[in-house]
Amino acid sequence: MQSRSRLTLVVFALAAAASTGAAQTDPLPSWNEGAAKQAILKFVADVTGEGAAAVPPAERIAVFDNDGTLWSEQPLYFQLAFALDQVKLMAPKHPEWKTQEPFKTLLAGDVKAALAQGEKAMLSIVAATHSGMTTEEFASSVETWATTAKHPKTGRLYTEMTYQPMLELLGHLRRKGFKTFIVSGGGVEFMRAWVEKAYGIPPEQVVGSSGAVKFELRPSGPVLLKEAKVDFVDDGPGKPVGINRFIGRRPILAFGNSDGDHQMLQWTAAGSGRRFIGLVHHTDAVREWAYDRQSHIGKLDKALDEALQRSWTVVDMKADWKRVYPYEK
């Protein structure tokens, strides 16, 4: 019994130390005290506690939009910035682009005019830079870009422009037994090349738009070829469809920032039991950008109306966030 009681003592001492430690640590230090932070902490405590709102770990599914929710999206979606950088890089191998729009205008340096040519022009830029190679060649081009390309305003790597408060939220949820997923209109293969490092979210927990891919058995071995054909658009009503297809379980927490997330938020909210629905509202023109109802990128209008009406949590970036990017002190 002597050794048994020593073990008991040690275990109690360790448990006490652990719980003291937890009480002293704020899981969301970059969030100002306020309604948003309080709502998040209360929801997580309730569904992971022992009370009536408890949710078993297997059902703790949390989904996050990416552009504008986990990292910035101005002045252009970052994946579009990648595509434009790739056009420049690929140009020497495409002499025909010198006379072919939108490439001609783009290579002459007028990004705005090239994009103003409309959706067809945009799609041909995406097709040229996102197909005609193997999945591994594409992933490698994204990795190179993610570790070298700099944002025109901040001069930082695009992958440094993730939101520190959201990184803390992802970590807090995972420590509480949640599985965190990205559900984004962005390309799934584009995101998978860097999100694991940036957010700690593994490739198999990324849902996104995708192009068609074809299996080919070459003499050197099998490859997957990216084709110039859109296969799935994970935006708007496509988001609940993507959640159903990839995850197969309704989330209990969803976070977005634009009308492209509206149906995902509605779908999540409509489940039974406690739900958390959050919107990042871009209100900080100094530290980030301020935009909502009138913006071409990340337009937030109808989803904001429903959020206000249904008391979803609207995060006011300027008021609620102590810090925006991880590199800020």
Next chain:
Amino acid sequence: MQSRSRLTLVVFALAAAASTGAAQTDPLPSWNEGAAKQAILKFVADVTGEGAAAVPPAERIAVFDNDGTLWSEQPLYFQLAFALDQVKLMAPKHPEWKTQEPFKTLLAGDVKAALAQGEKAMLSIVAATHSGMTTEEFASSVETWATTAKHPKTGRLYTEMTYQPMLELLGHLRRKGFKTFIVSGGGVEFMRAWVEKAYGIPPEQVVGSSGAVKFELRPSGPVLLKEAKVDFVDDGPGKPVGINRFIGRRPILAFGNSDGDHQMLQWTAAGSGRRFIGLVHHTDAVREWAYDRQSHIGKLDKALDEALQRSWTVVDMKADWKRVYPYEK
């Protein structure tokens, strides 16, 4: 220092107890001693050990075909048995089926003749039973079937006809830090309704064929409607495409049983570093079924040739498995 050394003692005692326990337990008790069992155990020990073949936990992705690999598939794919049962159940609401093929023949009790009407007949049976309802209504119909319908030969629930040796393998892999996935030609929503209970594989780790699904905002709330349109066929060359789309990472272990798994096995084998490629060979006409090169269901021909040529692990069900189903003693 006194309490420190006591803690050290306790920790060592616990560690010793744990390692003794592990050494005494065979992780694959339903596998006979032989080359297949040895190859599996050695591979898992090598990639989860400290040596040159070590693979970090995040990359320990294992993929399994379902029909004929994790559960039986004779005399009909079990999902087809579900569809046929549903036709009977739905018939009272479809008086037109009395004169419409293949339903007329099917409802007259001649399953063989109905299926002999060819692929179009088969597709209309699948469409009638797998679309025109919400995803939740469909899941609920599968759950009811999975807990009530009995197999014509064994008289057991279909969901009891999983392979005990493969259940042990799934468990062993998960205890060693693997993430286990199903990658099957079967319908993803059909499988998700029962595989978590049967295999311990959560919905988000199931890759399968799928039909189109549509988001609809009804006055009562949002729903996802299953449409009569095939969206993705996760079979043959579709399997590596599905792995790329849903998992986004190349597996290091793949298990199949038919030519429909061939490209998945090739894709997995072509990765760098150690790989494990396995085939379940149906050789046991007494306890299960015996079939391979000439079978209409689960045809195993080209993949078997490549397996023999490249020394993949071919599991001889009759020789390698002590037990087939969990309910056998």
